[in-house]
Amino acid sequence: MEMRTTKDEDFGVFVDTLHAAFGRFAETPVDGGGLWWSALEADRCLLATTAEGRPVGTAGTYPFELTLPGGVLAPAAGLTAVGVLPSHRRQGVLTAMMRHQLGELRARGEFLSVLLASEARIYGRFGYGPATYTARLTVSRHRAAFAAPRAGAAAGPPVGSVEVLRSADCGEILEGVYDRYRRAQPGALSRPHRWWELRAGQPPVSPVPRYVAVHRDADGLPDGYVSYAFGEADTLKVDEVIATDDAVFTALVRFVLEHDLVSEVVFKHVPPGHPLRWQLADFRAGEVGGDTDWLWVRLLDVPRALAARGWCADGELVLDVDDPFLGEHGRYLLTVRDGEAVCVPTDRDPDLSLDVRDLGSLYLGGTTPSTLVRAGHVRAHRPEAVALADALFRAERAPHCLHWF
Numbered sequence: 001m002e003m004r005t006t007k008d009e010d011f012g013v014f015v016d017t018l019h020a021a022f023g024r025f026a027e028t029p030v031d032g033g034g035l036w037w038s039a040l041e042a043d044r045c046l047l048a049t050t051a052e053g054r055p056v057g058t059a060g061t062y063p064f065e066l067t068l069p070g071g072v073l074a075p076a077a078g079l080t081a082v083g084v085l086p087s088h089r090r091q092g093v094l095t096a097m098m099r100h101q102l103g104e105l106r107a108r109g110e111f112l113s114v115l116l117a118s119e120a121r122i123y124g125r126f127g128y129g130p131a132t133y134t135a136r137l138t139v140s141r142h143r144a145a146f147a148a149p150r151a152g153a154a155a156g157p158p159v160g161s162v163e164v165l166r167s168a169d170c171g172e173i174l175e176g177v178y179d180r181y182r183r184a185q186p187g188a189l190s191r192p193h194r195w196w197e198l199r200a201g202q203p204p205v206s207p208v209p210r211y212v213a214v215h216r217d218a219d220g221l222p223d224g225y226v227s228y229a230f231g232e233a234d235t236l237k238v239d240e241v242i243a244t245d246d247a248v249f250t251a252l253v254r255f256v257l258e259h260d261l262v263s264e265v266v267f268k269h270v271p272p273g274h275p276l277r278w279q280l281a282d283f284r285a286g287e288v289g290g291d292t293d294w295l296w297v298r299l300l301d302v303p304r305a306l307a308a309r310g311w312c313a314d315g316e317l318v319l320d321v322d323d324p325f326l327g328e329h330g331r332y333l334l335t336v337r338d339g340e341a342v343c344v345p346t347d348r349d350p351d352l353s354l355d356v357r358d359l360g361s362l363y364l365g366g367t368t369p370s371t372l373v374r375a376g377h378v379r380a381h382r383p384e385a386v387a388l389a390d391a392l393f394r395a396e397r398a399p400h401c402l403h404w405f
């Protein structure tokens with residue numbers, strides 16, 4: 001098996017091989033209407049070939065920024081475009097590409113990688129763990145009255161206005177609002193300018209027509225948007241609600257729920273524990289479905305990654321971390337004071353023993369250590385360490401990612 005980084009001249013071969021692996025055609029727009037792969041960068045793409053030079057496998061990374069707990073922005077390599085021709089599967093092509101790719105990322109000094117998994121059984125073996133979750137919320141419009149907020153509550157009546165535009169007429173409004181939102185939302189990824197410019201991805205980034213309601217604050221500055229389309233059977237489908245605070249989110253949700261000629265509104269991406277259901281007078285007016293993992297995280301440098309994120313509680317933990325794919329093992333003392341961590345190698349007795357993929361699941365605060373202890377993934381050497389780990393790894397709010405790549 002040979003591996004090479006693609007160049008502009010063989011990028012077409014890369015794209016064709018990738019599409020053959022998915023059984024699709026490169027020139028056919030995907031569901032969202034865009035050529036999603038147009039935002040790939042040739043020098044971040046890898047082509048695996050047989051000894052005779054026949055291309056059989058592809059993988060690439062996007063240079064994203066990931067928001068960590070505490071509002072820290074960290075570089076994260078977004079693994080994508082992973083495919084192996086059906087004729088060459090289960091012969092170790094992906095394994096060889098992953099080894100190459102993770103080695104390259106480390107050589108570039110990257111300490112985090114993320115991905116979206118087409119199937120949940122593929123990436124654990126390579127050290128990735130599911131770290132953010134998302135669900136669909138279907139709200140019956142006729143039962144969707146809002147509960148009256150308590151006077152002075154954070155989600156009180158918003159000040160501002162809503163304007164309906166077509167996504168094609170939004171200029172850079174959506175890009176700017178998305179960028180403000182993602183900086184404050186743990187688990188969110190940057191959407192580099194290239195994506196908006198090339199209209200790569202899913203709506204509202206892609207060229208597929210969408211209505212967009214833009215919310216503006218009292219000074220007329222955009223601070224939120226909702227992208228939506230009318231589906232079959234009086235359904236209004238919401239691609240994403242992006243808001244820089246909860247009151248703006250509520251205003252946009254009220255806006256879509258007040259549409260005439262609509263019997264239900266489907267919010268495609270709602271984070272776990274989102275307040276929206278609690279805002280409805282009838283809790284059962286909203287039905288959760290399609291609960292699934294979204295962003296998977298892989299730590300490439302454990303002490304650096306743990307020192308990078310913000311922390312909500314103080315304490316000390318000794319973590320014994322196995323990385324079977326890279327054949328590594330490390331024991332680290334994590335000391336957190338005033339929201340910042342120091343993480344150094346230690347020979348103290350461990351509090352928790354875990355696989356690097358489980359640490360990936362804990363990293364953004366979307367999975368609690370106690371859940372993984374109860375599931376038999378993580379071994380706790382002292383019962384008190386579990387509650388401490390839960391308090392330490394928690395994030396200020398549930399991590400959420402709705403960028404598709």
Ligand SMILES: CC(C)(COP(=O)(O)OP(=O)(O)OC[C@H]1O[C@@H](n2cnc3c(N)ncnc32)[C@H](O)[C@@H]1OP(=O)(O)O)[C@@H](O)C(=O)NCCC(=O)NCCS
Pocket residue numbers: 021022081082083084085088089090091092093094095096116117118119121122125
């Ligand atoms: C997923 C895919 C890239 C795997 O490539 P591959 O070259 O066959 O993978 P490997 O031979 O290196 O497999 C490594 C191990 O993972 C397992 N594995 C690979 N794909 C798997 C899958 N889809 N489900 C379960 N296990 C899988 C293999 O059985 C093998 O296990 P083993 O080491 O115990 O024998 C390939 O099947 C593919 O292109 N699928 C369609 C496109 C796709 O889903 N891409 C992923 C996008 S996120």
